Amino acid sequence: MPRVGLTTTVPVEIIFAAGRVPVDLNNLFITSADPQSLVEEAELAGYPRNICAWIKGIYSTALKNQDIQTVVAVTQGDCSNTHALMETLQMAGVEIVPFAFPFDRDADLLRLQVEKLMCHFGVSWEQVGETRERLHRVRRLVWELDRLTWQENRVGGWENHLYQINCSDFSGDPEKFGEEVALLLEQVRSRPPAKKELRLGYIGVPPIVDDLYEYLEERGARVVFNEVQRQFTMPFDTGDLVEQYRQYTYPYGIFFRLEDITREAVRRGLDGIIHYAQSFCFRQIEDLIIRKKLKLPLLTLEGDRPSRLDARTRMRLDVFLDMLR
Numbered sequence: 001m002p003r004v005g006l007t008t009t010v011p012v013e014i015i016f017a018a019g020r021v022p023v024d025l026n027n028l029f030i031t032s033a034d035p036q037s038l039v040e041e042a043e044l045a046g047y048p049r050n051i052c053a054w055i056k057g058i059y060s061t062a063l064k065n066q067d068i069q070t071v072v073a074v075t076q077g078d079c080s081n082t083h084a085l086m087e088t089l090q091m092a093g094v095e096i097v098p099f100a101f102p103f104d105r106d107a108d109l110l111r112l113q114v115e116k117l118m119c120h121f122g123v124s125w126e127q128v129g130e131t132r133e134r135l136h137r138v139r140r141l142v143w144e145l146d147r148l149t150w151q152e153n154r155v156g157g158w159e160n161h162l163y164q165i166n167c168s169d170f171s172g173d174p175e176k177f178g179e180e181v182a183l184l185l186e187q188v189r190s191r192p193p194a195k196k197e198l199r200l201g202y203i204g205v206p207p208i209v210d211d212l213y214e215y216l217e218e219r220g221a222r223v224v225f226n227e228v229q230r231q232f233t234m235p236f237d238t239g240d241l242v243e244q245y246r247q248y249t250y251p252y253g254i255f256f257r258l259e260d261i262t263r264e265a266v267r268r269g270l271d272g273i274i275h276y277a278q279s280f281c282f283r284q285i286e287d288l289i290i291r292k293k294l295k296l297p298l299l300t301l302e303g304d305r306p307s308r309l310d311a312r313t314r315m316r317l318d319v320f321l322d323m324l325r
Helices: 013-019 025-030 035-045 054-064 083-093 109-119 125-150 155-166 174-189 212-218 227-232 242-249 254-268 288-292 309-325
Strands: 001-004 022-023 068-076 095-100 198-204 221-226 272-278 300-303
Touching: 013 022, 013 125, 022 025, 022 300, 025 035, 025 155, 035 054, 054 083, 054 272, 068 083, 083 095, 095 109, 109 125, 109 242, 125 155, 125 174, 125 221, 125 242, 155 174, 155 198, 155 212, 155 221, 155 227, 198 227, 198 254, 212 309, 221 227, 227 254, 254 288, 272 288, 272 309, 288 300, 300 309
Parallel strands: 001 022, 001 068, 068 095, 198 221, 198 272, 272 300
Antiparallel strands: none
């Protein structure tokens, strides 16, 4: 089946309903054998040094995967650099399909965007509704994995991150992905609950460094809330596709996201929060709002390129954890 690239989460129900395979280019980039080289390739092509590494990685990833001839690019509700990314991919011969999340979460505007995407891929509301039920059967399994993370303390922060983030495209095969999650659920239910540890929330875009969760757990802390990753699972059973993507917090303003973060921080009994901000991202500015609005201890981390935690960041994490204790 033809593969369709995604720059971030969009209504994948439409793409699956059309018999296509959605591919989250972020996941494809960061799990590649050498993601750093993909960033460097984009810079050799002319991308500036002071541009988000995710954008550069997506560009090179899309060009390397010749079977991805169409990319659905989010023009509002994600990175503003996506506009130039679209243009450079279009120049390379990739078909670009724009999709916009309205800033004010206007239901009529969002419905218009959804219907335009449906029209492009030639699917009906009935087909999309059937696909939505198919995907929700898998999402419910991941919701249970999340519950076992924060309520029963049987799942680690990395596993929680990994399976939630893959709900952006279900690894291209919802049934196979669902079987994998179901098998993991069987295994984790027999695990002994984790002993008393510091309970952390992780907010912001998924990290470009690959050992954060491991490092925290080595030092007696565990992430029991992954904000954006959890949103990829659509953790709300609305019964309506448009309302589902109105409740999805990531593409909208920081104040709407903070409502979800605050609610989950209380429900999950968090001791502190790590706010991850990607270098050269406009979301770094939102950190000043987050610091004023959240009432929990907060550490802001910044990441640039695909790598492991550097010594300075490790030291800052150590101090933060000691403070929480």
